Ligand SMILES: Nc1ncnc2c1ncn2[C@@H]1O[C@H](COP(=O)(O)OP(=O)(O)OP(=O)(O)O)[C@@H](O)[C@H]1O
């Protein structure tokens with residue numbers, strides 16, 4: 001449980017106050033793909049997966065530092081979701097090994113992986129439509145004695161636990177601004193609300209490592225801010241967060257470490273600022289103007305730059321032909 | 323007068339009862355867990371044959387024979403579930419249909435000294451009837467002989483018991499997991515639940531309830547014949563369930579009673595004008611028409627919630 005992975009903010013005197021030791025330890029690392037972390041919670045080695053002829057994932061080495069927020073970014077189709085599936089046991093890799101907390105995940109079912117403390121959400125949300133929001137949440141609670149067939153009929157045997165779970169569910173729902181919806185069917189929620197519900201539900205499992213696949217997609221700006229705080233608070237509770245996201249503001253804002261995937265491989269990793277300045281990352285994913293706001297003026301300059309480039313290329317081609 | 327009393331008589335009779343159990347089992351499978359079991363007849367057949375053969379061929383006491391029947395249904399559930407429940411939902415549907423037909427063929431062609439082929443097994447109801455404290459019943463409206471009455475009293479008491487058990491289970495965390503699996507099994511898996519095990523429990527539990535349908539049918543007829551377990555038995559039970567509205571505790575009960583009531587009503591109504599062959603055909607045609615009307619005007623069934631149904635479209 002997260003209790004024993006608590007990071008004291010203390011660290012060495014040189015550390016700035018409030019930075020957890022686990023995060024501070026990242027600063028000393030090389031920024032090369034597959035770099036080893038001082039205290040990895042999750043390690044994947046030589047994990048690959050092909051669909052027919054397409055190599056969707058081919059990761060040489062990947063580690064997640066315990067107690068940090070790690071972002072996994074990359075262009076559409078880079079293999080991020082597939083990698084999530086492989087890590088959590090929802091899909092089987094063609095080859096490779098994975099360990100979580102030092103334990104091998106070989107042949108371990110997705111459900112067992114979740115019980116071990118590694119819980120994921122889905123890019124395409126999976127809420128249980130015909131269960132109420134509150135029931136969705138309660139389902140997430142671990143080790144429920146009432147989930148056994150012989151115990152189920154006898155309410156007094158699971159009543160107490162159910163009350164505790166309900167209380168915890170309500171707290172989480174309140175944090176995610178879903179408390180007014182608790183008795184609605186989950187199928188009645190909007191797309192963004194479903195994202196929130198799924199994230200809240202995954203926290204009911206009390207995971208050590210939370211894996212979020214595009215948690216911010218479709219969530220409104222005001223709520224995004226509070227979600228960011230919430231993700232940070234997960235880290236402060238001692239949990240580890242690994243998330244996929246295309247919202248670069250969020251990535252820059254909360255991640256301690258960024259891993260970039262393209263065409264199934266990890267092409268770069270490092271602290272957010274370093275990675276976003278990396279030439280390969282800009283070429284493969286961000287684009288040259290990722291950190292400027294696109295105003296009309298900018299658009300003009302971009303357009304003229306592009307024209308200039310095209311012209312230059314034509315010139316090159318012309319020379320080659322000649 | 324017959325036009326009303328005969329259907330009323332049939333609505334509570336042993337045949338309806340046995341369908342109530344089949345439909346209650348299917349409600350666990352399909353209504354709550356989303357498992358497509360098209361071989362519910364096999365559970366009834368295996369239960370009935372185990373009971374009948376245990377008593378008739380091996381002189382096993384009645385109560386023990388019932389327990390053996392339950393055990394046989396559990397084994398059948400495991401047999402169907404182990405190879406299919408990890409696969410996509412359609413595989414279970416195919417396998418269950420195949421298993422049901424295989425069972426029927428085995429009972430009608432193998433071990434003739436015990437199963438007696440198409441003649442079926444007889445001479446096993448003594449132990450049950452000996453327990454009967456009732457006289458024949460001659461009411462002003464309905465009459466039942468004491469054997470039927472005994473089956474009915476025991477049967478309906480069991481129905482009440484099963485309904486209570488299902489209600490208790492479905493409001494429990496166990497039932498919540500099943501409903502979760504029905505909606506999206508990967509979501510449930512991601513929360514750390516062993517989906518395979520829950521599906522197996524649901525399949526076996528619903529199957530055992532189905533086996534009780536087999537017991538009741540066998541005791542009501544005082545015989546067990548392979549043709550009583552055709553595939554259409556399963557589909558009739560499914561129709562009853564959908565008529566009542568899936569995933570409601572009482573819907574299989576009311577669905578089955580209504581179905582047999584209407585079925586029997588049509589039989590009496592057409593009795594003077596047609597031969598019995600024609601009646602059978604016309605009845606099935608009308609069942610089809612009624613089912614279509616139901617799907618068009620009340621797709622959620624009698625007890626279902628229209629709101630829930632609308633969620634599927636989102
Ligand atoms: N089940 C599948 N069968 C065949 N190809 C697949 C399957 N799942 C993924 N792929 C392919 O693998 C590649 C990686 O897909 P993946 O969903 O992992 O991308 P992603 O990085 O999550 O992209 P996005 O940012 O758009 O979510 C894609 O080219 C996709 O077409």
Ligand SMILES: [Mg+2]
Pocket residue numbers: 080081082123213
């Ligand atoms: Mg994806």
